[in-house]
Amino acid sequence: MKTYSIAKPHIGEKEIKAVIEVLKSGSLSLGPYYKKFEESFAKKIGVKFACAVSSGTAGLHLAMIAAGVREGDEIITSPFSFIASANCILYVGARPVFVDIDPATCNIDPEKIEEKITKKTKAILVAHIFGQTADMDPIRALAKKYDLKIIEDACESILAEYKGKKAGTFGESAVFAFYPNKQMTTGEGGMLVTDQEKIYKMACSLRNQGRSENMQWLDHRLLGYNYRMDEMSAALGLIQLQKIDWLIEERRKVAKLYEKHLFGHNDLLRLPVAVEGNTHTWFVYAVKIKNKKTNRNEVIEKMKNRGISAKPYLPSIHLFKFYREKFGFKNGDFPVSEEISRYSLALPLYIGLKEKDIKYISGELAGILKKIK
């Protein structure tokens, strides 16, 4: 039986060559690829500065510190995201204030933000989920009206566009991630981008133990961290970045094939919605089961028996145990997010899946759903 994982990186000969070259060079950290990767990345996104870090989570932590977020502050964000986008708020002692999501895109619902703004609100941390940006015009209008910062978690949405403007260019800073399931990978890794030199310099210092700019090894001006990206990862990232448009185009083809083969089953499933005018870059292809009596986890189990990995995408952050305990969140707090968390599953999405694969996966899924019904 052929098996399908949920995600898979696409590593070519060029990447392998570049990493080997780094290994042979002996310059395994803070070498030439590091800078080249940062400069190319900034250029690709259309921002002035990019600071490579050891993970998306590390980048988000630095974005919070650089924004001056601290104890007592409230940060508005979405409960429907990967946990790192809320954890970074906790790292600096601030409070996540969740706002429910738009059921179509699974991104934060701008209409529900204003009622959550208080005197303590410092920023809106916008997570662009699944490869599509949030509805940024109303969010930017609110940020302006209440003098709030915008910080983007663009970890799932590299090169996604909103009305022609790229994810990562809407806020004071934005963070991308390169874990192997993302659209491009460095193994582990992330990138903080910004147009503000001050934020860039601070992030670069903080990732490197708070060292001052001239990199004197024993001069530590700030409480920093070791969030550096190693040179092998940077080399891998640079080559992946050179083919990112192709990587995304190939993902888009797979998404289109799912649409083609699942469309006939839209009585059983709600397919992902790409908002008109948006460029979707397909981090995952997540469908939502329509029948409320269906046990989604049972569907995932049955898919697994047929060699197909599917995953619950995503759990709502406020319902994780330590969020419940620390902040008193409970079932029913964010019903839209909770419903999608309960009935959604992500299907295999990676480069190399052919039409016959998608036809098989789609057919099996539909068959399972019909039988359970």
Ligand SMILES: *Cc1c(COP(=O)(O)O)cnc(C)c1O
């Ligand atoms: C992947 C991801 C991150 C960061 O993940 P790392 O594993 O730390 O690189 C952050 N936020 C979201 C929404 C993500 O999907």
